[in-house]
Amino acid sequence: MNSPGAELLLWVAFPYACLAVFVVGHVWRYRQDQFGWTSRTSQLLERRWLRWGSPLFHLGAFAVIGGHVVGLAVPASWTEAVGISEHTYHTTAVWLGSVAGVAMVTGLGMLCARRLLTPRIRPTTDRTDKVLFPLLAATVLLGITATSVHNVLGGGYDYRSTVSVWFRGIFTLRPDPDAISSAPLLFQLHALTACLLFAAWPFTRLVHVWSAPVGYLARPYVVYRRRTAAPAATGPRGRGSGRRVA
Structure with missing residues (x-):
């Protein structure tokens, strides 16, 4: 985008609005709907699809989140300071991230197919699931496509000098819309769908992430x-x- 006003709206106002909904939404959900603060498991109704789909999705998701934390939150100068060259980091991140992304998409596809094709599971799918699953799939698929097009097939793209700079700026209250505006369209779409996912998070079954039974x-x-x-x-x-x- 060339308009400064549009860039500010898209890459500054919109992310902060999504983060505000993320925080306030969790507070509201906890105070108003603690009974619904659950993954609403349907394991007793069907286990065959769940046995493979759930581990693939969750393990892939953990790996994808970990890769994003390193790639977006950790500056390139930090990894170079501990002896990891940019080429080594880039190659490792692309291939491990691709494997994790494929595992996550495969697991998500199995879980979605389970809900669509199993008559006993279909009635347990509510309106929030119908928003969450397509949004989650779009976010992951856009990330995999961006990596494949620009890093595997296109010879490499250094997102740490654009997308990562914008991402860290959001949390340090120094957003840089110019950094993300110069990124390829697929990376921009991936960032926007991720913002929407964070905004939808408090109102979906994703809230069960914060209720992991660590005390067990x-x-x-x-x-x-x-x-x-x-x-x-x-x-x-x-x-x-x-x-x-x-």
Whole structure:
């Protein structure tokens, strides 16, 4: 875009508006809909598709997020300072990111197909899912396409000098719309859909990311006892022996 006003609106006002919705939306959702703060799992209804689709999607998503954190938030001078050349970083990021992206898309495709093709699952899909899944798919596919076109087929594009500069500027309150405006269109579309995804996040099942059961790893054992002890399990005082399970 050539208009300074349009660039400010698209690359400054719009990202900040999406971030504001992201923060305020989470506060509202937590206060108004704690019961719905869940992934709304349907594992009991169907497991065959879920067994492969869920691990592929989640592991791919974690890898993609990690790659974006390094690529967008860490300046090139930092990686070079620890001995990682730009060529090494670029090659590693492209191939590992492509593998992670393909895994994520494959898993997402299986999960979407599961919801569309399984009669027992279809009724559990609500309106927010119908917005989330296409938006998530568009964001990931645009990222993979941008990488393939400009880095694999096009000989390489240094997004760390454009997109990354704009991204860090958003969070340091020094946004640089000129940096992202000079990026290829596919990278720009990828950034815009990512902003929309963050705005939609609080109102979808993605909120379950913040409810990972980390405390489960350190919780004490739970002791279960039979209400009526079986004869073989009866102790010297006639009480059930019980057992400790994790």
